[in-house]
Amino acid sequence: MFNAMNKPISSWRGLRVWLIGASSGIGAALAQQLLALGAIVTLSARREPALRQLAAAHGQEQAHVLAFDAIEPAAWPQAYQSVCQNMGEPDLVLFCAADYCPERVWEVSAARAGQTLDINLLSAYRAIETILPAMLARGHGGIGLIASVAGYMGLPNASVYGPSKAALINLAEILYSDLHPKGLSVYLINPGFVQTSLTAKNDFTMPALQTPEQAAAAIMRGMAAGDFEIHFPRRFTQTMKLIQLLPYRWRFALFERYLKLS
Secondary structure (H helix, E strand, C coil), X not given: CCCCCCCCCCCCCCCEEEEECCCCHHXXXXXXXXXXXXXXXXXXXXXXXXXXXXXXXXXXXXXXEEECCCCCCCHHHHHHHHHHHHHCCCCEEEECCCCCCCECHHHCCHHHHHHHHHHHHHHHHHHHHHHXXXXXXXXXXXXXXXXXXXXXXXXXXXXXXXHHHHHHHHHHHHHHHHHHHHCCEXXXXXXXXXXXXXXXXXXXXXXXXXXXXXHHHHHHHHHHHCCCEEEECHHHHHHHHXXXXXXXXXXXXXXXXXXXCC
């Protein structure tokens, strides 16, 4: 019962990783740390110049650049084929692509919500549909989804982002139930506040704010240990988990008092 939920990763050297959403933020920091530890990494995002800048310090045998748009369904089969041609079938796929727009519910538009859901959620399904058949055939591999503590409960200003991340949490739990018995690893990654271009949109003080490098280091430690849920920083995420256990009446009263809702 107390064993690692996934197979611990004892060495990153030579591990083939496809990192989707690698051009900035947590994805870029993860790319740097993976490459520094000897992993073979395919860097994917829409912005090719940023990917090439990341790859420049590493040889072509270790860092591969594959720019594509994750919200385009037709782009996935060709992208996966390119990954396999460049480095072989990936041992680990990390889905880091994300979109965020802080908004109260009366500010939400269906069109803008659809864009966020497409990037945060539907693209994850496209990734799974693309990579899973080969992983199942091999009986080996891992999938990591970056969700958020914003998916733990309904939080103000996360009217679309929060539900998209809650869905990713639910999806990761289902993936683990289905895939762990078949020899595959699944990682649910729930960061707190991380200093990125997305959180720069917030106009409030973000408690326990971390750098992308700190976030990436926590993710690497969690995967190395074989954790299923990797959440950080613990001083913040444990508090969120406690609030999640409160009756709704108490939880909403806390929000009204400390978040100054109006």
